[in-house]
Amino acid sequence: DAGVTQSPTHLIKTRGQQVTLRCSPKSGHDTVSWYQQALGQGPQFIFQYYEEEERQRGNFPDRFSGHQFPNYSSELNVNALLLGDSALYLCASSLGGRNVATQYFGPGTRLTVL
Amino acid sequence: AQSVTQLGSHVSVSEGALVLLRCNYSSSVPPYLFWYVQYPNQGLQLLLKYTSAATLVKGINGFEAEFKKSETSFHLTKPSAHMSDAAEYFCAGSEADSSYKLIFGSGTRLLVRP
Numbered sequence: 001d002a003g004v005t006q007s008p009t010h011l012i013k014t015r016g017q018q019v020t021l022r023c024s025p026k027s028g029h030d031t032v033s034w035y036q037q038a039l040g041q042g043p044q045f046i047f048q049y050y051e052e053e054e055r056q057r058g059n060f061p062d063r064f065s066g067h068q069f070p071n072y073s074s075e076l077n078v079n080a081l082l083l084g085d086s087a088l089y090l091c092a093s094s095l096g097g098r099n100v101a102t103q104y105f106g107p108g109t110r111l112t113v114l
Numbered sequence: 115a116q117s118v119t120q121l122g123s124h125v126s127v128s129e130g131a132l133v134l135l136r137c138n139y140s141s142s143v144p145p146y147l148f149w150y151v152q153y154p155n156q157g158l159q160l161l162l163k164y165t166s167a168a169t170l171v172k173g174i175n176g177f178e179a180e181f182k183k184s185e186t187s188f189h190l191t192k193p194s195a196h197m198s199d200a201a202e203y204f205c206a207g208s209e210a211d212s213s214y215k216l217i218f219g220s221g222t223r224l225l226v227r228p
Contacts, residue, residue, distance in 0.1 A: 004157070033215070042204050042218030043158070056214045090157055092216075103216060105150070105157040 002027055004093050004106035012112045013081050021076040021109045025093030032074040033103060034066060037088040049074055078111075086113045116141040118207045120219035128227045133192040135222045137179075137205030140186060145207045147188045148216065149179055152202045161203075164188060175199070200226045 005024045013019050025032055031050045035043035045058035049068035063079045072093075078085055088110050092103035121136040139145055146165050150158040162173025169181045179190045188205060202223050206216040 031214075035216075040221075042206075042220050043216070045215035045217070048214050050214075058215060092158075102148075102160055102163060104160065107157040 004091055004104055006089075006091050006106040006109050008109060009107070010110045010112075012114065014114050015081055015083060017081050017113075018077065018079045019081060019111060021078075021089050021091075021111070023074045023076070023091030023093075023106060025072050025074070025091075026104050029093035029095050029104070030072050031094045031096065031101070032068055032072065033092045033094070034074070034076045035090040035092065036060070037090055037108070039087070043090055046076070081113045083113050086111060116145060116207050116209050116213075116217050118205050118217050118219040120203075120205050120222050122222050123220065124223045124225065126225040126227060127195045129197055130194050133177075133190070133195045133199065133224065135190040135203050135205075135224065137188045137190065137219060138186050139188060139205075139207050141207065141209055145209055147179075147181065148206045148208075149173065149177070149188075149190050150204045150206060152204065152221075154201075158204065161190070195224075195226050197226050197228065200224055 007022045033048040034046040037043040046060050047057040048055050052068045065077045068074045088108040090108045091106045094101040094103045117140045119138045148163045149161040152158050161177050162171045164171050164181045172178045177192045202221050204221050205219040
């Protein structure tokens with residue numbers, strides 16, 4: 001049973017560029033959440049997708065956007081990259097969209113902005 | 115609004131000694147609480163979760179945590195540390211019935227001395 005997968009594992013971009021990160025949820029899961037983990041900090045919630053809609057959003061600017069596909073996979077897009085966007089981006093999947101549902105995390109994508 | 119505080123960014127114990135990692139939460143409603151572990155260059159793995167059932171929660175790898183409402187705490191313990199327990203540990207919470215996001219503490223790095 002495949003867990004949560006993310007691609008790519010590492011990415012290097014320059015300021016002002018755009019980036020797309022991808023996530024495939026654990027088999028049977030229909031909800032995807034994205035988190036940003038800066039070096040030495042805990043993960044910060046970006047947003048959650050359920051039934052192809054953004055259901056809840058954290059304190060991130062509109063440069064951060066996402067999408068969920070009918071097969072429940074998801075993309076995170078970041079426009080106009082800033083140095084401060086350098087972080088580990090974690091995707092988590094869960095079942096049914098309930099807040100009590102356990103979120104299972106992928107290995108993350110390490111984004112470096114130069 | 116909920117917040118999660120982890121006391122001690124680093125905890126060092128000897129192999130075989132008791133592990134105690136501290137977590138306090140603030141919430142206006144009964145929370146759901148989680149402990150995750152993160153090994154270097156990996157995503158987060160769920161250790162255990164509290165969802166208002168038993169206050170003493172047992173998790174994987176011999177870890178357990180006790181929910182104490184009077185102290186607003188959810189400390190993680192393990193009777194005997196192993197070298198393989200060395201990792202970063204995160205406490206996280208979600209407000210019951212009102213939010214889907216996980217709010218993470220800043221993490222505690224556990225060092226295990228031989």
